[in-house]
Amino acid sequence: MGVLEILFMLFKVFVVGGAICTLAQLLINYTKITAGRILVYFLLSGVLLQAVGLYQYVVDFAGAGATVPISGFGYLLAKGAIEGAKEGLFKAITGGITAAGMGIASAIVFGYIFALIFKSRSKKN
Numbered sequence: 001m002g003v004l005e006i007l008f009m010l011f012k013v014f015v016v017g018g019a020i021c022t023l024a025q026l027l028i029n030y031t032k033i034t035a036g037r038i039l040v041y042f043l044l045s046g047v048l049l050q051a052v053g054l055y056q057y058v059v060d061f062a063g064a065g066a067t068v069p070i071s072g073f074g075y076l077l078a079k080g081a082i083e084g085a086k087e088g089l090f091k092a093i094t095g096g097i098t099a100a101g102m103g104i105a106s107a108i109v110f111g112y113i114f115a116l117i118f119k120s121r122s123k124k125n
Contacts, residue, residue: 017065043073046075055075056075077096078096081099
């Protein structure tokens, strides 16, 4: 893989991931929607876009730019559930958690490690 290919790939990741995060920030700044609701809306948008088969195209184009934001987590849950549904009802229910299990476990482990290293404090207004 050449240098230009790597730079173009990084550009695509930055543009798509940045667009998703910019949209979320604009919603926070210019609407009265709470950050928690925006998080849920983005998660559900990833699920719905994957359910109709559109989010996979974004992932194929942008890679981590589409999978790292919270909409990518919704995509992963939906993808696991869809693949699990091919094996039966129980796998359809557990498929999303199975697909996202490594990411969830990593978040818990690293969160615990950083909680041990750093001292938590309240946000100052």
